[in-house]
Amino acid sequence: MKKTFKIGGIHPDDSKISSNAAVEQMPVGAEVCISMAQHLGAPATPVVSVGDKVKVGQVIGEPAGFISGFVHASASGTVKAVEPRPDILGNPVPHVVITVEGDEWEEGIVLANDPVPVPELSREEIIDRIRRAGVVGLGGASFPTHVKLNPPKEKKAEVLILNGTECEPFITSDDRLMRERPTGILTGAAIIMKALGVDLCYVGIEENKPEAIASMTEAAKNCSGIVIVKLAKKYPQGGEKQLIDAITGRQVPSGALPIDVGAVVQNVATAYAVYEAVCKNKPLISNIVTISGHSLASQHNYEVRIGTPVSSILEYAGVTLGDNVKVLSGGPMMGRCVSNPGATTVKANGAFTILTESETKRGVESACIRCAKCAAACPMGLEPWLLSRLFRAGDRNDELEKERVFDCIECGCCQFTCPANIPLLDSIRLGKADVMKIIRSRAK
Amino acid sequence: MSKLLISPSPHVHSVHSTRSLMRDVLIALCPAVIVSILLYGLPFVLILAVSIGASVLTEYLIERYILGRESTVSDFSAAVTGCLLALNLPPCAPWWIAVVGSVFAIGVVKMTFGGLGQNIFNPAIAARVFLLVSFPVIMTDWAVPDAFSGATPLGAIAEGGAAPVPGFKELFLYKVGGSAGEASALALLAGFVYLLVRRVITVTIPVAVLGTVAVFSGILHIVNPELYTGPLFNLFNGGLLLGAIFMATDYVTSPMTVKGQIIFGAGIGLITMLIRYFGAYPEGVSFAILIMNCTVPLINKYCKPRRFGEVRK
Amino acid sequence: MLKTILLTAVCLLVLGLFFAVVLYYVARKFKVEEDPRIDTVESIMPGANCGGCGFAGCRSFAENVVKAPDMKGFFCPVGGNATMEKVAAALGRAVEAGTPKVAVVRCNGGCDNRARTNVYDGSSSCRVSASLYGGDTDCRYGCLGLGDCVSACKFDAIHIDPQTHIARVDDEKCTSCGACVKACPKGVIELRDKGFKNRRVYVSCVNRDKGALTRKACSVGCIGCGKCTKVCPFEAITVKDNVAYIDYTKCKLCRKCYDACPTKAIQAVNFPKPVIIKQDEENV
Structure with a gap:
């Protein structure tokens, strides 16, 4: 029996049609526009002004709080503007705009692709290098990695789990990374293990990526304490709590963090970024982005400098957008719609999925037939039909809290599976927001 | 600039729709329907056509002219009710019985509560019980065109006769007598397998019903084989399979969690056997399902799914 | 036969009397003294x-x-x-008269004035849309037209205009209960004085973007130019965050601002002809 999480889950068509497109370097454009809000927490404070000359890898934004992060120039050139610009959803966010001139890198960054041995560093030095390189969780949440590697004193990490599940349909950037750069990922894993003081690391990979499993298993032969775990294909296996359950059998209690069951989860791409930061002194200035969709003539995996406009990536991939097309940042289950293609990429952008109207258009809502498919699909063991009904009735926050609406991970399984096309998650998300607000105000 | 489509996640949807689920139920009923047509011929075809037609028409007229909303007959739920009702009637019942039953099922049991998803009782079962208590003679007249049968095996026992011992092969493949849908256990099981494969229903409720019946009758049969019929006889006789597979699993009127479904199924099995052994009626599946339908809101309230991260007590 | 009927009647009578007495005492004992x-x-x-x-x-x-x-x-x-x-x-108390109010939708960005730049396909709820992104136009502040106010209104007094897709208040039915104000995630609706003969002058825009951005997104948006503040003889108008606001307690309905506004963001409703400008007639 292959390992997987125990409660709920669904099996959407995985559409990994871009898995055979090798990672290609996308050339830097004429301008990069770098967001200061690329991590969870406070946006970074810009430390350059208009007219400044910057090099690749130079710090252009400094953290504005404990949960915040460094931001670096992803191209060399002159700072053209420091101003709020709309992000992919049209909301204004502070940006640093750089007119690209040449490709000049900061001193001390190792550019060669050859593997570099891990330097002899203390735990604190490792975490500081990761912090200075602006590494954030690349699984989607963009949580600053150095914060995650600094658990509270009274909590002890026992195991590191690398997330190579990539359970979202279409996305293949982690798959390509695991196939092409397994040594870097595993070196990064070893560094994180050292920083956490653990000697066991599991890498969870879903069975629909046999090449990635093979290449990682091969590379892991030289590493002690790293185990590659083949997982059954089931969405949302990449959810932190689900992955810990699948691999260790431990379930993170409601309201608790993975560290409470002794686990720390990192994405494989994050591990690779850690390797580059610590061994090559290279900050996080580029990432691998999948451009995929059944309607596209060709599928791509590009390594893209952060701050590249989405529209130019699509143009480079030969995509022309018509009306009523959906461009998603991420995959079809949890991805967010791009409403402003002129906006630029951020660290956690792992894919842009293009769906046609017929693939994505929502059906007409009809009455709930109480089939309970949503409850069977919910990986958190909730009852989405009930939560949605309570929210729609209005003013039922007490009951919503009792039904644990705050446990919802917004994976979308319920809405995916609902035969009556009820927008369950739309309602639950708002109900969750309301209840979280009440809980937070109570804590004060 | 192109106008992009925007919505919150998720952006894709499973292939299931209310319509496709109901269509699958209709397909799953096909084997049973075909067997009944082969056995009973034209009279049953008439009953089937009238039931489905009257159910769909009733729903259409009520939604269109009384509720003034868009008709939902295209979701096939009324057709499923009509088809199930036909299978629950004596195969050669007069046609107006089907009309009365359909109007009651859709008009009273389903639409007065607000239509699909809101009803407390399974419409087809409620209609069958309504007909059974209103027209007891017609509803227990199992006469068939060839006139080769009178009482059903269950009826014979209830009247104090000795259990006729038909070969169980005969019971399993097909038999004459009883409601139209009771004819062939094999056909019903084929429909069950289809529903499972298409993931329309799960095994929980049918297994709970049949398991309870088997265990309960098994124990009593061992205690006193003279008085109590055995598990195999009880499983394959009467409307148990039809009820357990197609009526007890009705989404709207069954519980939402596995725990709740086990309680629900076990309750149906137990009540059925109590009525069969000790009640005045020879058959108790319909009553059992109706009684357990009443408990569904309560079961839903107290049987919560196992939450992620909850410590097992 | 007669005996049975008599017995039944007597039984019922006794039962009735018994429960009447019980109920009487229970009601006496548990009576809550209430003003x-x-x-x-x-x-x-x-x-x-x-x-x-x-x-x-x-x-x-x-x-x-x-x-x-x-x-x-x-x-x-x-x-x-x-x-x-x-x-x-x-x-037996003295009463302080309140001024009657009415809900006012401060957005006039109908399809003709404010171009749609994307197609929204989520739940038909302003809150869902607002929590997701800026909206289906380039203006992030105006009416989304998905009708959260309509479902909040208990008096059937606010509707989405089928032509403009903007909420519109029925002055006659509006009781100024404020339910729509609370329901609107964009804060577009405001309770304003009903005004003499229902006449009101107000800025029908809440866009806080800079003038150039506002203008690009909507032809009738307030660009915060401040011309209205200069012509107002009563100091009733202030410009804050690139958007003007008319204080209805100071406004004397002179309509000088209305004439001065370059984008027609200021609305003057229910004035007699020839200056009668109703929201819906503006775009004809």
Whole structure:
């Protein structure tokens, strides 16, 4: 029996049609526009002004709080503007705009692709290098990695789990990374293990990526304490709590963090970024982005400098957008719609999925037939039909809290599976927001 | 600039729709329907056509002219009710019985509560019980065109006769007598397998019903084989399979969690056997399902799914 | 036969008497002393239970107003002054007249004025859309037209105009209970003085972007140019965050600002012809 999480889950068509497109370097454009809000927490404070000359890898934004992060120039050139610009959803966010001139890198960054041995560093030095390189969780949440590697004193990490599940349909950037750069990922894993003081690391990979499993298993032969775990294909296996359950059998209690069951989860791409930061002194200035969709003539995996406009990536991939097309940042289950293609990429952008109207258009809502498919699909063991009904009735926050609406991970399984096309998650998300607000105000 | 489509996640949807689920139920009923047509011929075809037609028409007229909303007959739920009702009637019942039953099922049991998803009782079962208590003679007249049968095996026992011992092969493949849908256990099981494969229903409720019946009758049969019929006889006789597979699993009127479904199924099995052994009626599946339908809101309230991260007590 | 009927009747009679006595004593014993004026006040109230007064419903309003020493802070927007006079009379108090108000939608960005730049396909709820992104136009502030106010209104007084896809208030039906104001995630709706003969002058825009951005997104947006503040003789207009606001307590309805506004973001409604400009006639 292959390992997987125990409660709920669904099996959407995985559409990994871009898995055979090798990672290609996308050339830097004429301008990069770098967001200061690329991590969870406070946006970074810009430390350059208009007219400044910057090099690749130079710090252009400094953290504005404990949960915040460094931001670096992803191209060399002159700072053209420091101003709020709309992000992919049209909301204004502070940006640093750089007119690209040449490709000049900061001193001390190792550019060669050859593997570099891990330097002899203390735990604190490792975490500081990761912090200075602006590494954030690349699984989607963009949580600053150095914060995650600094658990509270009274909590002890026992195991590191690398997330190579990539359970979202279409996305293949982690798959390509695991196939092409397994040594870097595993070196990064070893560094994180050292920083956490653990000697066991599991890498969870879903069975629909046999090449990635093979290449990682091969590379892991030289590493002690790293185990590659083949997982059954089931969405949302990449959810932190689900992955810990699948691999260790431990379930993170409601309201608790993975560290409470002794686990720390990192994405494989994050591990690779850690390797580059610590061994090559290279900050996080580029990432691998999948451009995929059944309607596209060709599928791509590009390594893209952060701050590249989405529209130019699509143009480079030969995509022309018509009306009523959906461009998603991420995959079809949890991805967010791009409403402003002129906006630029951020660290956690792992894919842009293009769906046609017929693939994505929502059906007409009809009455709930109480089939309970949503409850069977919910990986958190909730009852989405009930939560949605309570929210729609209005003013039922007490009951919503009792039904644990705050446990919802917004994976979308319920809405995916609902035969009556009820927008369950739309309602639950708002109900969750309301209840979280009440809980937070109570804590004060 | 192109106008992009925007919505919150998720952006894709499973292939299931209310319509496709109901269509699958209709397909799953096909084997049973075909067997009944082969056995009973034209009279049953008439009953089937009238039931489905009257159910769909009733729903259409009520939604269109009384509720003034868009008709939902295209979701096939009324057709499923009509088809199930036909299978629950004596195969050669007069046609107006089907009309009365359909109007009651859709008009009273389903639409007065607000239509699909809101009803407390399974419409087809409620209609069958309504007909059974209103027209007891017609509803227990199992006469068939060839006139080769009178009482059903269950009826014979209830009247104090000795259990006729038909070969169980005969019971399993097909038999004459009883409601139209009771004819062939094999056909019903084929429909069950289809529903499972298409993931329309799960095994929980049918297994709970049949398991309870088997265990309960098994124990009593061992205690006193003279008085109590055995598990195999009880499983394959009467409307148990039809009820357990197609009526007890009705989404709207069954519980939402596995725990709740086990309680629900076990309750149906137990009540059925109590009525069969000790009640005045020879058959108790319909009553059992109706009684357990009443408990569904309560079961839903107290049987919560196992939450992620909850410590097992 | 007769015996049976008699027996039944006697039994029922005895039972009836017995329970009547029990009920009588239970009612006496558990009687809650309540100010009878609460019932009186409640009967005067409109009974809409809309919560516009700030209390949970008409009963709650009555309980609180009876307890309070005077009428300060109590006003039923639905019943208005007439109801408040009756309530005050019932309680033997003096009444302070409130000015009647009406809900005003401060957005005129219909399809002709504000181009749609994407197609929204989520739940038909302003809150869902607003929590997701800026909206289906380049203006992130205006009416989304998905009708959260419509479902919040208990008086059928606000609707989405089928032509403009913008919410519109029916002045006659609006009781200024404020439910729509709370329901609107964009804060577009405001309660303003109903005005003499229903005449009102207000800035029909809440876009806080800089003028150039506003103008690009919408042809009737307030660009914060400040021309209106200069012509206003009563200092009723202020410009804050690139958007003008007319203080209805100071406005004397002279309409100088209306004439001065370069984008026609200022609306003057229900004035006699020839200057009668109604929201819906503007775009004809």
